[in-house]
Amino acid sequence: MNLASDPSIQIKIQRMQERIRWGQPALQARGIDQTQFVLDHDQQPSEQDGAFHFLVVGDSGTGRHRLHSPPRRIAERLLEHKQDAAFLLHTGDVVYLVGATAQYQRNFIRPYREWLVDGMQWETVSPKQLTFNQPFLPVPGNHDYYDLAFPIRLVAGLTLPFRQHLQWFHDVDAGWRGSRQGEAYARAFLDVLHDIPAARLAHHLDKVYSAEWNGRRCLRYRPGVQTSLPNRYYRFRHAGVDVFAIDSNTLIAPLKQSGNHPELIKELKALKQEQAQRFQELASLRNEESRDGVMDELETLQEELLDRQRRLNTQATVDHEQLQWLRDGLIESHQDPSSRGRIAMLHHPPYVSEKTKWNQADTQAIRHRLREVLDDVAKTIGQTTQPLIDVVMSGHAHCLEVLRSHETGHADRNLHWVICGGSGYGLRPQRRDGAVLEERNRSDQLRPVASSELFIGRNWRNGMSAYSGLRVDVSAGRPLRIQLTPLVSYRDNGCWHDAELATINLPMHSNRTN
Numbered sequence: 001m002n003l004a005s006d007p008s009i010q011i012k013i014q015r016m017q018e019r020i021r022w023g024q025p026a027l028q029a030r031g032i033d034q035t036q037f038v039l040d041h042d043q044q045p046s047e048q049d050g051a052f053h054f055l056v057v058g059d060s061g062t063g064r065h066r067l068h069s070p071p072r073r074i075a076e077r078l079l080e081h082k083q084d085a086a087f088l089l090h091t092g093d094v095v096y097l098v099g100a101t102a103q104y105q106r107n108f109i110r111p112y113r114e115w116l117v118d119g120m121q122w123e124t125v126s127p128k129q130l131t132f133n134q135p136f137l138p139v140p141g142n143h144d145y146y147d148l149a150f151p152i153r154l155v156a157g158l159t160l161p162f163r164q165h166l167q168w169f170h171d172v173d174a175g176w177r178g179s180r181q182g183e184a185y186a187r188a189f190l191d192v193l194h195d196i197p198a199a200r201l202a203h204h205l206d207k208v209y210s211a212e213w214n215g216r217r218c219l220r221y222r223p224g225v226q227t228s229l230p231n232r233y234y235r236f237r238h239a240g241v242d243v244f245a246i247d248s249n250t251l252i253a254p255l256k257q258s259g260n261h262p263e264l265i266k267e268l269k270a271l272k273q274e275q276a277q278r279f280q281e282l283a284s285l286r287n288e289e290s291r292d293g294v295m296d297e298l299e300t301l302q303e304e305l306l307d308r309q310r311r312l313n314t315q316a317t318v319d320h321e322q323l324q325w326l327r328d329g330l331i332e333s334h335q336d337p338s339s340r341g342r343i344a345m346l347h348h349p350p351y352v353s354e355k356t357k358w359n360q361a362d363t364q365a366i367r368h369r370l371r372e373v374l375d376d377v378a379k380t381i382g383q384t385t386q387p388l389i390d391v392v393m394s395g396h397a398h399c400l401e402v403l404r405s406h407e408t409g410h411a412d413r414n415l416h417w418v419i420c421g422g423s424g425y426g427l428r429p430q431r432r433d434g435a436v437l438e439e440r441n442r443s444d445q446l447r448p449v450a451s452s453e454l455f456i457g458r459n460w461r462n463g464m465s466a467y468s469g470l471r472v473d474v475s476a477g478r479p480l481r482i483q484l485t486p487l488v489s490y491r492d493n494g495c496w497h498d499a500e501l502a503t504i505n506l507p508m509h510s511n512r513t514n
Helices: 009-019 025-030 070-079 102-107 119-124 150-165 183-189 196-207 261-283 288-312 320-336 359-379
Strands: 032-039 052-057 089-092 136-138 212-213 216-221 234-238 241-246 341-345 391-394 399-407 416-420 436-440 446-455 466-473 484-494 494-499 504-506
Touching: 009 183, 025 032, 025 504, 032 212, 052 416, 070 466, 070 484, 102 119, 102 183, 119 359, 136 234, 241 320, 261 288, 288 320, 320 359, 399 466, 399 484, 416 466, 446 484
Parallel strands: 032 216, 032 234, 052 089, 089 136, 241 341, 341 391, 391 416
Antiparallel strands: 052 466, 212 216, 234 241, 399 416, 399 446, 436 446, 466 484, 484 494, 484 504
8 A cells, every 4th residue: 555646747747837827828928937036135136156054854754753953953054154155055865755735834843943034933934925034945856746645645534633632743744645646846936827816917027037047037936925835847157157947857758778677577566565654553552762763764665566556657747848958058058158057856866876775767867868968968068178067966875975976977966965864754765785886888888877975774894874964165266166064963862963074175176985
């Protein structure tokens, strides 16, 4: 039995477009681009090519661990660097387990209250159209789109009062509703034009979409006033650096050669049997740490179940419109002399050595489609000394990892990949096969395509599990220089401890320092 149901890619695209009135006449008449925005404080020309820093967090939105919340601990680490931070990027899975509105206050608003207007009274802050005092910029994760499967929703609704009485409510991270196909995420972070009456729409558009970038009208992001985003994927610029935020949930349609159907069906049956055993085990546990371990296993099993189900669906839609947007945007950025670099953010990592992710269909699909985009970009712009993307940030894998791709035969060669997905939910270890990632070429020969330079997650040092966020410093001038500072905390003997790790400079040479 599935804990969660995942809407089809077509449904995700359709529902999100309806919510923002994608491309409707009132927007087209004003020449509004719903995929970009301007940060209000970036109107100062003195910031061009200046140094700045930003923060990264991901896979954070859990209400488990009532007595020692990992999301809150990492939020506190980020607070040390909040002052003068240009923005914070969230790599997705803002709220577990199924992105429900009911989970936002404790799973997101409470731990990140210092970023919210009136956040210190977090219990009274509505999870609809949140307003941030500094730019807080997420992309949706897979859990932000999930709904509870109907049988689970029925049981969850009937047992909710009992679970609340036993203080299980936030440990399980599920009320009795789901995300409503991403609606909770949209209402929290996007400019939901669908809610605005037709008579007031023109006034809203003229007020909110008052900025201009590259000759196109777009949304003005105003910290403390208007911090809704225009779309589920978007682009902005700060100090000459273009940031592309990608919704990878609509790009993970499985590749046609993604598996043998009889074998996949056999694996599905075995996973469901194992899941049933874990549910029975969970029902008998009362200790928080014991339940936590089983819930981690159940969440992993859920992802593996959905992975096998996606592999069986070879007719899934691909979000070609978003891929074309990314291709065109990267080309435009490279051809714009005022742009000095590019950062991409998405939820699903194209390269990862976390135990559960390297062989997943999602990983293979996103790597394949990103390669297609970058190959097209390279073909269009020709030879360049600049990397096509200076760094790619992602989440989904519950760890902090820094990787570098090698000669892949594609335009994603020699790029830097950073995974920030260990900011609160259950951590996972590195795969036993090690830090060098291999794939088969056209001759069916294994070749190394990437290697992990740093991995922090479960069983990190002396068996300790460590949660993490990230500070990223961008130097002034050209070419772009980036410095990563891991913000890592772990528990030992019932207390939190902060780990001091060396900074990592990009570009870097292979010098693995696990």
